[in-house]
Amino acid sequence: MTVDRPVAVTGFGVVTPIGIGRTSFAEGLRSGACGVAPITLFDASAYRSQVAAEVSGDVIAAARESSLASGITVSRRYGRAAQFATAAVAEALHHAGLHAEDLGDSETGLALGGSTAGTLEAEAVMLEVDDGEGFWREVSNLQLLLAPVGSTADILAAGMGLGGPVTTISTACSSATNAIGQAMRWIRSGRCTRVIAGGADSLTRLTHAGFNSLSLVDRERPLPFDARRDGMVIGEGAAFFVLEDEARARARGAQLHGRVLGYGAIAEAHHLVQPRGDGDGAARAMGLALADAGVETDRVDYINAHGTATPHNDAAEGRGIVSVLGRRSQAVPVSSTKSQVGHLLGASGAVELAACVVAMNEGFLPPTAGWAERDPEIPLEDFVAGGARPAQVEHCLSNSFAFGGNDASLCLGRV
Known part of the structure; x- marks a missing residue:
């Protein structure tokens, strides 16, 4: 577009x-x-x-x-x-x-x-x-x-x-x-x-x-x-x-x-309550959002993940992030606001985008509260563990991956 x-x-x-x-x-x-x-x-x-x-x-x-x-x-x-x-x-x-x-x-x-x-x-x-x-x-x-x-x-x-x-x-x-x-x-x-x-x-x-x-x-x-x-x-x-x-x-x-720079939405047509295990749906939504925004993957500074804390979702989302960002996925911070506010269902994407706006304007990354033990099934490195972290965020993604494979992602940019 x-x-x-x-x-x-x-x-x-x-x-x-x-x-x-x-x-x-x-x-x-x-x-x-x-x-x-x-x-x-x-x-x-x-x-x-x-x-x-x-x-x-x-x-x-x-x-x-x-x-x-x-x-x-x-x-x-x-x-x-x-x-x-x-x-x-x-x-x-x-x-x-x-x-x-x-x-x-x-x-x-x-x-x-x-x-x-x-x-x-x-x-x-x-x-x-x-x-x-x-x-x-x-x-x-x-x-x-x-x-x-x-x-x-x-x-x-x-x-x-x-x-x-x-x-x-x-x-x-x-x-x-x-x-x-x-x-x-x-x-x-x-x-x-x-x-x-x-x-x-x-x-x-x-x-x-x-x-x-x-x-x-x-x-x-x-x-x-x-x-x-x-x-x-x-x-x-x-x-x-x-x-x-x-x-x-x-x-x-x-x-x-x-600025809301880009938006991607796809349907997995895979399962009523479980995502594709390979993270393909998540990857396609993120990829479309970045393409819509005209933002290259090397300009992504942070991802506010869907991160529900369910076994299948978190692993699939991690694989999807790796699919989109490649080797850089190990350097990009990824955190889940749901660790603090819970899963707000239909409102979750809005509250999580608000967390991204706060992060950009106040210069810190929200943590994945309570994270302590690495799961070898999740191929990511940085979950912003141990508390909020000072950072300058120019571009970020906010993910929402729903039941039925209704996956969506937004790309936000700093003014």
Whole structure:
């Protein structure tokens, strides 16, 4: 694709298990904090794993300043995922120097990645219905309107008064990465001059039970790329970016925090829950992202890996990185933010891209927290072990490799 319109990041906002807001998130990354703790949102005593990475603290209170500055209402009447999303969008707009009143033209769009939306709240409603009672006599359909996967985008679009395109992408763990890639393409093509892009998901009984049934969860904490790894730990949260046509952004005096340079997405068509063992799908997604960006492999300074801490995924991703980078794969640092925030499902790609923006702008590499024991099946050398590390990152990749072989990668560049 010809890059006619460079795409700049002019603002971003985050809600994560290690910090609400950019500053707290950056501090959590730098310190190697891990947000995994016993589940409090529901009774998890019957499950193999009883831990998750929940967002703690008052999201509404934390977002108050950004909410007032951006004109975005963050309300307790929304479901948990929508609260995360509106808080992150409010912070992103505030960071970008924008207000909801600036977004009503047909050239501003919204691209959201997610998978759970209001599922947690729908579960609670259904569990309140006693056995033998007529469901529709007891439950108003209004109580379930927050459940559909597109409802979070509907809430955001209405809150911002958007007049441009709005889409929800739900490709499991690559949802937000694909949404950001779609946003980049809208701007490049001239369809939009500005897109609010990212992802949001909350912890639910459904997702926790599902991953437990597959025996893909760790009972304690995730250990990506470590020989002792025993599965993922589910997390929750949100991250959103204000992406703009760089020329338009500069014209309005916006500060630039990075450029989204390239996007690659492929389908493995291999297995419902396991990646190709040779890493071919991961390699193709990364290769396409670099080609789209016009960035040679010797210019990649860092990779924020998908790194779920499951046995098959980490090994396959390592082989894919070697396939793309060759001998240089032994010198390029690779870390997994999931070691700190857990697996945020549809929102994971957005939060991990936010970690890349933080790394570029604050001059450090986020660690793979807890890594200690090398696995001979993973052919990589540097996992940023032992804590965050000072570094200057000019170009990096952010990977998201989902169930069903929905693999996606983004290439980010420093301004």
